Amino acid sequence: MCRKKVQNNPAGMSSNEVNGVGVIPVVLVHGGAWAIPDDLVEDSKAGVQNAARAGYRTLEEAGGTALDAVVAAVCVLEDDPAFDAGTGSVLNEEGEVEMDSVVMEGRELKAGSIACVKNIKNPVKLARLVLEKTDHTMLVGEGANKFAKAMGMDEVPMSTLINAKAMEDFQNFKKFRKVVDHCFHSRSSGHDTVGAVAVDRHGNVACATSTGGISAKMVGRVGDSPIIGSGAYCDNASGAASTTGHGESIVKVTLARQVLYNMQNGDNAQQAAERAISYMSSRVNGSGGTIAVSKTGDIGISFSTERMAWAWAKSGSMHFGINPEEDFTVTS
Numbered sequence: 001m002c003r004k005k006v007q008n009n010p011a012g013m014s015s016n017e018v019n020g021v022g023v024i025p026v027v028l029v030h031g032g033a034w035a036i037p038d039d040l041v042e043d044s045k046a047g048v049q050n051a052a053r054a055g056y057r058t059l060e061e062a063g064g065t066a067l068d069a070v071v072a073a074v075c076v077l078e079d080d081p082a083f084d085a086g087t088g089s090v091l092n093e094e095g096e097v098e099m100d101s102v103v104m105e106g107r108e109l110k111a112g113s114i115a116c117v118k119n120i121k122n123p124v125k126l127a128r129l130v131l132e133k134t135d136h137t138m139l140v141g142e143g144a145n146k147f148a149k150a151m152g153m154d155e156v157p158m159s160t161l162i163n164a165k166a167m168e169d170f171q172n173f174k175k176f177r178k179v180v181d182h183c184f185h186s187r188s189s190g191h192d193t194v195g196a197v198a199v200d201r202h203g204n205v206a207c208a209t210s211t212g213g214i215s216a217k218m219v220g221r222v223g224d225s226p227i228i229g230s231g232a233y234c235d236n237a238s239g240a241a242s243t244t245g246h247g248e249s250i251v252k253v254t255l256a257r258q259v260l261y262n263m264q265n266g267d268n269a270q271q272a273a274e275r276a277i278s279y280m281s282s283r284v285n286g287s288g289g290t291i292a293v294s295k296t297g298d299i300g301i302s303f304s305t306e307r308m309a310w311a312w313a314k315s316g317s318m319h320f321g322i323n324p325e326e327d328f329t330v331t332s
């Protein structure tokens with residue numbers, strides 16, 4: 001398993017409190033766990049740093065909440081064609097973009113998600129509208145698009161969401177009829193789902209995940225990403241997690257909830273993330289990755305794929321990486 005060594009406090013105890021009166025805000029993002037090809041590495045690393053910076057500014061400079069921060073971070077990733085979410089989404093077997101997203105906040109466990117939506121530039125914003133403006137937690141397909149329209153959200157032409165990489169994947173699929181399960185071991189198929197977790201200075205946590213899914217998926221296929229507890233989960237009582245990887249495996253073990261369950265049982269965020277990824281591997285032979293933050297701001301990053309792009313911003317500094325054991329630092 002690939003994992004990232006993160007320095008939580010030396011005693012191994014979560015301690016992000018400032019004199020017992022607050023929590024040091026942190027935003028942690030990922031750009032998908034898979035065999036990211038070399039030619040995408042630099043764009044992926046830049047993209048996750050931009051997103052973590054945007055999320056952190058929303059928290060620290062704009063006085064936003066953890067929920068505001070994860071949505072801001074994920075919007076940056078959705079707008080970046082290097083990732084499989086929003087612009088840059090992969091295509092289904094009929095050559096169309098169908099996107100899924102979820103957001104959740106940890107104070108009241110309010111959640112909103114959407115699946116199989118088309119022609120939406122920022123699906124995470126639509127998921128947030130489900131959370132804020134409806135009595136429901138999930139809208140799919142036509143209903144979700146109808147709701148977007150009712151909320152005044154503009155539809156964009158599908159062609160504006162499709163980039164050359166997604167098109168090439170689709171052409172390969174048509175040519176070779178690749179099996180989607182092979183995607184996570186293949187260098188040619190992109191599926192860089194994106195996600196973010198954050199904790200604000202009041203100790204509120206939030207999470208968000210967004211994806212175009214898996215290349216050449218069946219029409220109507222919904223993976224783990226928009227499923228509360230699988231693609232993301234959070235609770236102020238323990239922390240927040242966002243996941244990525246083989247959706248059909250992640251759903252079977254409700255991976256994000258697993259991470260929180262591990263934290264509830266005494267793991268710090270890193271241990272919780274590693275244990276959840278190992279469990280998915282041993283239980284259903286699934287590969288993927290997760291990012292997690294505890295309610296006190298400890299960081300957890302773990303992946304069993306070749307690579308996963310991640311970045312986090314806290315107290316004016318930024319950490320990021322993409323290969324196992326990597327941890328670069330810059331001032332944010």
Ligand code: ASP
Pocket residue numbers: 032033084191192193211212213214222223224225243244245246247248250
């Ligand atoms: N989990 C996503 C899905 O199965 C894919 C990914 O994380 O890259 O839809």
